[in-house]
Amino acid sequence: MGIPRDYDDNPERYRRGMTASPGAPDLYALLAAELPDGAAVLDLGCAEGVLSHAVTARGSAPRLVVGLDRSATMLRAHPGPAVRGCVTALPFGDGSFDVVVAVNCLCHLGDPRPALREARRVLVEGGLFLAATIAHTDSPELAAVWRPARTAFDAEQAPELVRAVFPDVEIRPWDAPLVRLPDTRAVRDYLVARLMPPTEAEISARWVEVPLTVTKRGALILAR
Numbered sequence: 349m350g351i352p353r354d355y356d357d358n359p360e361r362y363r364r365g366m367t368a369s370p371g372a373p374d375l376y377a378l379l380a381a382e383l384p385d386g387a388a389v390l391d392l393g394c395a396e397g398v399l400s401h402a403v404t405a406r407g408s409a410p411r412l413v414v415g416l417d418r419s420a421t422m423l424r425a426h427p428g429p430a431v432r433g434c435v436t437a438l439p440f441g442d443g444s445f446d447v448v449v450a451v452n453c454l455c456h457l458g459d460p461r462p463a464l465r466e467a468r469r470v471l472v473e474g475g476l477f478l479a480a481t482i483a484h485t486d487s488p489e490l491a492a493v494w495r496p497a498r499t500a501f502d503a504e505q506a507p508e509l510v511r512a513v514f515p516d517v518e519i520r521p522w523d524a525p526l527v528r529l530p531d532t533r534a535v536r537d538y539l540v541a542r543l544m545p546p547t548e549a550e551i552s553a554r555w556v557e558v559p560l561t562v563t564k565r566g567a568l569i570l571a572r
């Protein structure tokens with residue numbers, strides 16, 4: 349099962365999600381640090397170009413960062429270059445990129461395996477695949493009011509899927525109290541960003557004692 353996509357219908361939910369985790373380390377900055385100088389990078393599910401902005405902010409020197417997303421709404425805000433397309437049928441030739449990045453992207457697919465095979469196809473020999481995804485046990489402090497939907501690419505099973513396509517896989521899990529929600533409004537926004545309907549999130553947030561420190565669980569996967 350994949351997480352529903354609402355990026356065209358409700359782009360503000362995505363934008364809220366990008367700001368609803370105060371205190372969280374910047375995952376995109378960490379990813380930008382992994383990009384080799386001179387690399388051609390493909391950013392799957394690029395949305396509004398957060399990775400591209402992180403590369404610019406860090407002063408990294410990949411030769412090219414190309415975004416790909418299904419959402420026309422997201423791509424309108426992307427700094428470019430970017431193309432509209434599907435991760436299961438990439439519009440690029442074999443060996444076009446040195447790095448392929450997929451951040452919280454493959455969780456939208458009922459079956460991520462075709463996308464993984466496409467990622468490997470467009471990589472040069474020995475190219476780097478970087479994926480990040482959350483665990484099904486993420487945010488346990490909110491378990492009374494919310495649990496992440498199970499997907500086919502949770503951090504628990506994603507490594508096995510990646511190993512079926514890439515021979516060399518490294519897993520860097522995270523499990524730490526990384527997010528602080530200072531008040532009920534912050535809890536509500538955190539829940540809405542995770543696809544809880546706004547009215548339900550408003551009610552659920554009132555049951556949560558604040559301030560709340562939230563444990564984030566997931567994994568960064570590096571494969572060649």
